[in-house]
Amino acid sequence: MSSATAATPLRPEVDGLLAHGTVHTSPGGQYSFRVIGPCCRLFDRDELPWPCCRLVWRSKEPSWRRVGRRFVPDLASRRCPSYAVELLQPGSRPTATVLTLFSMRFTPELQEWWYSRHPRSFDAANQQP
Numbered sequence: 001m002s003s004a005t006a007a008t009p010l011r012p013e014v015d016g017l018l019a020h021g022t023v024h025t026s027p028g029g030q031y032s033f034r035v036i037g038p039c040c041r042l043f044d045r046d047e048l049p050w051p052c053c054r055l056v057w058r059s060k061e062p063s064w065r066r067v068g069r070r071f072v073p074d075l076a077s078r079r080c081p082s083y084a085v086e087l088l089q090p091g092s093r094p095t096a097t098v099l100t101l102f103s104m105r106f107t108p109e110l111q112e113w114w115y116s117r118h119p120r121s122f123d124a125a126n127q128q129p
Helices: 108-114
Strands: 023-025 032-039 043-044 052-054 060-062 071-073 082-088 095-100
Touching: 032 095
Parallel strands: none
Antiparallel strands: 023 032, 032 082, 043 071, 052 060, 082 095
């Protein structure tokens, strides 16, 4: 096996955003979707069952004692792009949903823009990577 083959990523890297209004086919080809815009998937900590586990407590923590932000980035989708889309299925009405493209990976620069922790990323003018 050559070194060029070993360096090839298993998933294609995403280095740009899908344009608003464009129509794409799903990775499996079962449906099409129209892009509304990019979004990040957030995990709602208030939806955790009672009690939840935390390392700080080393045991069970009651739901009313949870500390930290309510919404945090979803770790499962942090490295993959998510979009608000309209599913376009033949014979049915368009359905609005959030679609995460797990078959693709962010470049490090785009992941930093999408899920940044830096205060400057909260600026309203920061709409494009």
